[in-house]
Amino acid sequence: MNGFGYQKKKGSRIKKLAVILLLPFIILVLSYTAYKLFLIPPPVVEGIDAFSLLPADKTITIHGKNLKSIDVSVTQDLKSVELLQDEPAGMEKTYILQIKPKALGLRDGPAVITVKAKSGILKKVEYKIDALIDTVAPKLRVVNAPSVVYKGMGTVALLWAEGADSVFIRIDDGEPFKAYKTSDGADSDYVVFFPVPFDIKDKAVFYAVARDHAGNQTVRTLPAKVKKKTFRRSSIRISDDFINRVVYPLFNESKLPDPVSAFLKVNGEWRDRDVKRLGAIGRKSEPRMLWKGRFLQLRNSKVMAAYGDRREYLYKGKPISRSVHLGYDLASVSNARVKAANSGIVRFAGDLGIYGNTVIIDHGLGLMSLYGHLSEILVKEGQSVKKGELIARTGSTGLAGGDHLHFGILVQGIEVSPLYWWDPRWIKANVGFIDSVALKGIRKNR
Numbered sequence: 001m002n003g004f005g006y007q008k009k010k011g012s013r014i015k016k017l018a019v020i021l022l023l024p025f026i027i028l029v030l031s032y033t034a035y036k037l038f039l040i041p042p043p044v045v046e047g048i049d050a051f052s053l054l055p056a057d058k059t060i061t062i063h064g065k066n067l068k069s070i071d072v073s074v075t076q077d078l079k080s081v082e083l084l085q086d087e088p089a090g091m092e093k094t095y096i097l098q099i100k101p102k103a104l105g106l107r108d109g110p111a112v113i114t115v116k117a118k119s120g121i122l123k124k125v126e127y128k129i130d131a132l133i134d135t136v137a138p139k140l141r142v143v144n145a146p147s148v149v150y151k152g153m154g155t156v157a158l159l160w161a162e163g164a165d166s167v168f169i170r171i172d173d174g175e176p177f178k179a180y181k182t183s184d185g186a187d188s189d190y191v192v193f194f195p196v197p198f199d200i201k202d203k204a205v206f207y208a209v210a211r212d213h214a215g216n217q218t219v220r221t222l223p224a225k226v227k228k229k230t231f232r233r234s235s236i237r238i239s240d241d242f243i244n245r246v247v248y249p250l251f252n253e254s255k256l257p258d259p260v261s262a263f264l265k266v267n268g269e270w271r272d273r274d275v276k277r278l279g280a281i282g283r284k285s286e287p288r289m290l291w292k293g294r295f296l297q298l299r300n301s302k303v304m305a306a307y308g309d310r311r312e313y314l315y316k317g318k319p320i321s322r323s324v325h326l327g328y329d330l331a332s333v334s335n336a337r338v339k340a341a342n343s344g345i346v347r348f349a350g351d352l353g354i355y356g357n358t359v360i361i362d363h364g365l366g367l368m369s370l371y372g373h374l375s376e377i378l379v380k381e382g383q384s385v386k387k388g389e390l391i392a393r394t395g396s397t398g399l400a401g402g403d404h405l406h407f408g409i410l411v412q413g414i415e416v417s418p419l420y421w422w423d424p425r426w427i428k429a430n431v432g433f434i435d436s437v438a439l440k441g442i443r444k445n446r
Contacts, residue, residue: 002422041066043117055215056135060097066119067091074104074131076111083113091119101133108133132214134292138164140210140218146430151229152198152308153420154367154411155223157208158430159190164210169194169222171204175390177412179208180287180365193366195411198308198324202226208342230307231324238263246401250354260320266354266399267313267321274353275415281348281360282368282413283335291342291363294424296388298338298405301330307417323398326415327370327408335376338392340385341369341421349381353388355406356398359391370415373398 047062056244064070068091072084081104083097108389113129145157159179168176169189175383179192206222243259247266256262309325331399344363352358355372357380362368375395384393392407409418420426 040120040123042121042123043067043070045070045115045117045125045127047245048113048115048127048129051129051131054099054101054111054131054133054135054213055212056100056102056137058215060099061094062097062115063092063094064088064117065092066123067093068118068120069116069131070095070118071114071116072097074105074106074111075114076109076133079105079156081105087309096294101135106133108300108443110134134212134214134216136163137211137218138162138210138212139215140164140208140220141168141206142220142222145206145208145222145224147223147225147263148227149196149224149225151196151200152231152417153196154193154409154416155196155224156191156193159192159208159210160188161190161210161429162188163214164218165214165314167208167210169190170207170209171197171200172207176209178283178329178366191365193411195414195416196328197414197416198231200226202228229308232306232308233310233312238313238320242401246396246399260315263313263315264321266441267323267360271323271399272352274355277352278360278370278410278415279413282410284347285362285366285368285412286345286364289364290344291367291387293342293387294427295341295369295409295418295420295421296339297341297418298330298332298336299395299408300337301332303328303406304331304404305329307415307419327372327406328418329404330407331402331404332394334394336394336405337390338371338374338394340387343387344369344385346379346381346383346385347392349377349379352398354399354402357392357395358398360410361385361391366412368410369418370408370410371404372408373400375403375405 012208023315044065047060050060055296059169064124067088069087070084074081074083081098084095111131111133113131115127134390141160141225143160144160146155149155157169159167167179169179169192170176177192179190180191181187182191204226208220208222211217240259242263247262248256250266257265305325306328307326311323311325312319313321315334340361342363344361346359346367347362348358349362357374357377359377360368371392374392374397376393379385379391394403396403407418408415409421
């Protein structure tokens with residue numbers, strides 16, 4: 001009996017010990033189960049709004065968080081097509097989907113995208129996105145465009161587009177230059193002023209693009225070939241007097257950097273900043289042509305510096321900086337009367353960094369004129385001005401060594417050479433036909 005009782009007690013102690021040893025594991029299992037059931041965060045799928053419009057070919061990036069599984073499908077006319085099905089190894093993953101509706105057997109029209117995601121047994125989400133499939137690309141034709149362009153010039157093209165929500169020209173893969181619907185033409189007639197930057201590649205290609213709201217686009221190549229143009233090179237000596245008289249006052253600070261650092265900051269960092277500001281201003285143009293005829297040059301002025309001049313700056317005989325001059329410096333008498341080169345609306349009037357006191361006039365369709373280093377501004381932003389109207393007086397504000405006018409032409413925010421726009425023959429040959437022959441040709445030749 002005693003032996004049996006001892007064995008019974010021993011067995012009881014082993015069971016208790018086993019329970020004690022297993023208890024942490026049991027708690028861990030229960031905790032994990034509770035976490036999976038109740039505490040795990042719900043799944044999140046980002047980027048699904050991109051499914052709302054599906055053109056002929058679209059790349060969609062979606063990002064999932066807290067994922068155990070994800071399924072994406074499209075349904076149309078009771079037909080369902082799987083776009084994605086995955087059980088990621090980790091809880092977070094990015095998916096890139098290439099969707100071509102026609103290849104999936106889908107037609108143009110409405111469809112429904114279903115996105116299902118799970119993070120646990122009880123945690124799941126389902127999204128339904130009403131999608132519109134539109135695979136029809138806009139129609140586009142280049143009606144008139146230059147066959148030869150030169151570095152630093154601005155020019156114009158006439159386009160015809162149908163079914164497009166935006167029409168523009170781009171150089172290679174660069175930023176778009178907006179085309180505007182003609183004021184007296186049909187809805188499908190577009191005119192676009194675009195720049196040929198001074199630093200454009202010799203073999204650059206110009207493309208006309210028509211794009212619709214879904215993302216379908218039609219691309220046409222313009223015939224324009226870039227011709228080389230030689231720009232003048234010059235060396236400019238920077239003296240301590242120039243630093244003290246011109247550069248340091250721009251800082252408006254008590255603690256000033258050394259002369260070289262100061263000039264580098266102004267001629268480099270600040271110049272880049274102000275060119276970007278010009279770009280932003282130049283992109284906000286009236287959708288109509290406000291000007292007519294050639295642009296006026298400052299009266300009785302002498303050209304002190306031309307567009308495209310490549311400058312090297314020397315301090316104590318050593319080169320410290322370089323820049324390209326993107327306008328014309330015109331000198332007359334001190335505080336000379338500055339008149340509007342052509343009719344338009346004052347888009348900017350105020351301080352513009354290295355350009356000093358500046359007026360920018362919007363002539364419409366992305367074309368603007370710039371007047372820099374002014375001593376006095378006589379107009380306000382939003383004011384309409386007529387060709388030849390007094391707008392300011394010359395000065396030496398900004399990065400200027402003496403009284404003169406920096407005159408520039410902006411085409412869609414990029415400075416081009418004013419030389420062409422002063423020439424009445426060039427205006428007549430390249431721009432004057434917009435109002436007459438070209439627009440009639442668009443309508444007749446559709």
